[in-house]
Amino acid sequence: MALQNICGLKSHSGQGVFGTMTSQHPSRIDHFTFGSKCQEFALPVGADPVGFLKACSGENGVSIDLNHGTTTLAFKFRHGVIVAVDSRASAGDYIASKYANKVIEINPYLLGTMSGSAADCQYWERLLAKECRLYKLRNKERISVSSASKLLCNMMLGYRGMGLSVGSMICGWDKQGPGLYYVDDNGTRLSGRMFSTGCGNGYAYGVVDSGYREDMTVEEAYELGLRGITHATHRDAYSGGVVNMYHMQEEGWIKVCQEDVSELIHRYKKGMF
């Protein structure tokens, strides 16, 4: 109320029992509802996730190191952006799923890839999809790739150090042309021509770096994407399953194919088997 504001009294109705952070009413119509102003999750009073995680990492005995168990890659070329991901979901040494979906279709012009913790990626990227949709409704035009990646980056920064594990690439086509951004749980946000994430990314980088040309044909680009993921799944224990490949064009993305890596590897390594 106006009188409360003038007297400097803070209203307590916004903070629940757990409130260490003020939570604004989540459906204010005029501004983004996430990020620095209001946190998605209220933390219990006295909780200190950052300190707890510091104690659990590295030299102090028990180490909880989160592997980004995946291989995903994306690169820009003359005819758009190619996005290729594997589909293995691992829980330690156990393969939890052979056909996990690691690409979220935010809208016909925006894709997000997931690597790291499956739960974190799925949740935060779905939240990003919600914000992109709200942006389009409020502003009557699609969100740009730069803005979408920035929104995800801000979400990550809000929980920095608290154990999120997200390595994502936001790809799309907006008014400024094809866009590719890498966003991770540290709050890093980079624009670039080619990225690969996950623990298989080293193998994928080797293959794509050696075969990449800006003026590739579409067919050549598809082959390069398939090769990158296939070779990475061949050597990396935490990647496998099928390759899901998308092509981001000016009129939107198309799903190119879904091919099993165990068949693809025979195509590419003719002399080996």
Add this chain to the structure above:
Amino acid sequence: MSYDRAITVFSPDGHLFQVEYAQEAVKKGSTVVGVRGKTIVVVGVEKKSVAKLQDDRTVRKICMLDDNVFMAFAGLTADARILINRARVECQSHRLTVEDPVTVEYITRFISNLKQRYTQSNGRRPFGISSLVAGFDFDGTPHLYQTDPSGTYHAWKANAIGRSSKTVREFLEKHYKEELVETDEGAIRLAIKALLEVVQSGGKNIELAAMKQNEPMKVLDPEEVDKHVLALEKEKEEAEKRKKT
């Protein structure tokens, strides 16, 4: 009952009296005119005469909100100062969260939402200003929006607010032509001509700001304004001479 004039609640016949009184306050403010051209937006204000000892550079009615958006207002100057400050913070906040400059429509919507909130909370009165928000989106399209104390906003090709706004708007309706404002000169001339309808004694009492595509807002020098005013007065004289002969 007279109590509904003090707080913002509906009267029995559906009026919000406080909002309507705020609009009356706006009508007392000095005139502001805005014209949207093809590659330029122009806003002109009537400069009220200042006291001899007063430094007239501290009274600025046209304010930049960001590199691509500016606004002018009519009504209570103090209310406007608060709103402009909130709008400026919002422009930067938008840049920080979304990596893009605001569109003119977005910041107008923000200002209108703010104004509307004050018509629906008790203990507060509505803002006593109408504003003209003008500028370019980052894809280059020019926009001119008008907001009023009730929190509504509309896009306009040319508009006027403040004292004698009705006269000026009628003048603009008669003289606004798409071909006329295709040139930057044409838009500036139209804004000055419209202001001269209600402002006494010409160039000294007019302040004009123009924003061209991809350029920051520029306040025209008094000499430039005088040049345009003299040219327009000469045109008027020649038109009258031709009528007589």
